[in-house]
Amino acid sequence: MEKIDDDSQLVRIPITQLVKFSDAFAGAEIHLSIGGKFVRMNYATDEFVEILRKLQQKDVEMVFIRQSEVKKIMQEIQESLSAKTFYDPKTVTETKVETLDDSMKTVKNIIHQLGVDSDTVTLLRLVNVRAMSILSESPSLYAFIKRFKKNCSDEFLRAMLTSYVMSLVIDKFPWRSDSVKEKGAMASLLCDLLMEKEDFAILRKWEKEGGDLPEHIRNHPMDLADKLRTKRDLIPSETITIIEQHHELPDGKGFPSGLNASRFNQLSAIFIVSQRFIEELFDAGFDYDKRFEITAKLQKRFDAKTFEKAMDALITVVT
Numbered sequence: 001m002e003k004i005d006d007d008s009q010l011v012r013i014p015i016t017q018l019v020k021f022s023d024a025f026a027g028a029e030i031h032l033s034i035g036g037k038f039v040r041m042n043y044a045t046d047e048f049v050e051i052l053r054k055l056q057q058k059d060v061e062m063v064f065i066r067q068s069e070v071k072k073i074m075q076e077i078q079e080s081l082s083a084k085t086f087y088d089p090k091t092v093t094e095t096k097v098e099t100l101d102d103s104m105k106t107v108k109n110i111i112h113q114l115g116v117d118s119d120t121v122t123l124l125r126l127v128n129v130r131a132m133s134i135l136s137e138s139p140s141l142y143a144f145i146k147r148f149k150k151n152c153s154d155e156f157l158r159a160m161l162t163s164y165v166m167s168l169v170i171d172k173f174p175w176r177s178d179s180v181k182e183k184g185a186m187a188s189l190l191c192d193l194l195m196e197k198e199d200f201a202i203l204r205k206w207e208k209e210g211g212d213l214p215e216h217i218r219n220h221p222m223d224l225a226d227k228l229r230t231k232r233d234l235i236p237s238e239t240i241t242i243i244e245q246h247h248e249l250p251d252g253k254g255f256p257s258g259l260n261a262s263r264f265n266q267l268s269a270i271f272i273v274s275q276r277f278i279e280e281l282f283d284a285g286f287d288y289d290k291r292f293e294i295t296a297k298l299q300k301r302f303d304a305k306t307f308e309k310a311m312d313a314l315i316t317v318v319t
């Protein structure tokens with residue numbers, strides 16, 4: 001191993017993602033963080049996966065690659081989602097779902113560290129398009145969850161189901177279009193980019209029990225919106241508004257701003273009720289029989305003029 005001094009351009013990547021996309025990462029220069037110092041590993045390309053697996057056995061979860069190699073890796077991932085590869089008849093749907101989940105995680109991890117650029121946005125769009133196509137082939141939302149929940153992460157399932165329900169809700173409006181659906185889908189994929197795994201548990205506990213919500217969780221919608229606002233050419237303003245408002249409630253008890261009901265626009269309202277429906281469905285253990293109970297609960301919580309049409313459309317779609 002050889003020590004390197006310039007660590008300014010290293011990007012943190014979970015080993016699981018390198019193993020999953022081993023073709024994309026093969027030959028990439030891998031660095032380890034040892035005692036606060038970055039150390040470049042020397043190894044032959046054909047031993048790539050084997051060495052990474054050995055590191056995993058030593059409980060190493062993260063390694064580092066050079067920022068200059070990220071572009072190539074994004075291209076390889078895009079290739080794995082290209083129509084030709086993705087719709088190969090030999091590829092089973094479970095594998096496609098796993099590939100989408102891993103692609104989303106890799107892209108989000110890179111966005112988290114380097115910010116959005118046109119390649120990462122293109123990939124996120126592609127993940128959404130492919131996931132929506134699989135979801136639309138499923139007999140129902142519940143059938144999809146039942147079949148694929150073992151093949152993907154909770155995070156992926158929630159983001160994709162929100163995007164799907166939202167697209168069905170948007171279809172109930174005269175202004176529906178693929179471009180509006182995509183704006184919502186981007187919000188669904190990005191809204192919790194700054195949240196760590198343990199933050200979700202804290203947030204869900206807070207939603208049930210109240211109390212103090214840590215500042216970084218309270219501010220995650222605004223912090224991300226501020227970051228994305230610098231990339232207006234890539235992220236539509238409607239997407240940023242949804243991200244800002246995704247934890248607000250019409251009674252003013254949401255966060256971070258405690259907005260009152262009149263401040264929500266129609267697309268944010270649709271996003272919020274769709275996302276809440278999916279959250280409640282997870283809490284209810286994906287029980288199809290609980291759908292009426294869930295929508296009745298949401299109707300009480302979103303009992304405001306600005307949410308009326310969104311709630312009516314949601315009920316038509318999910319019950």
Ligand SMILES: [Fe+2]
Nearest residue numbers: 191192246247
């Ligand atoms: Fe959030």
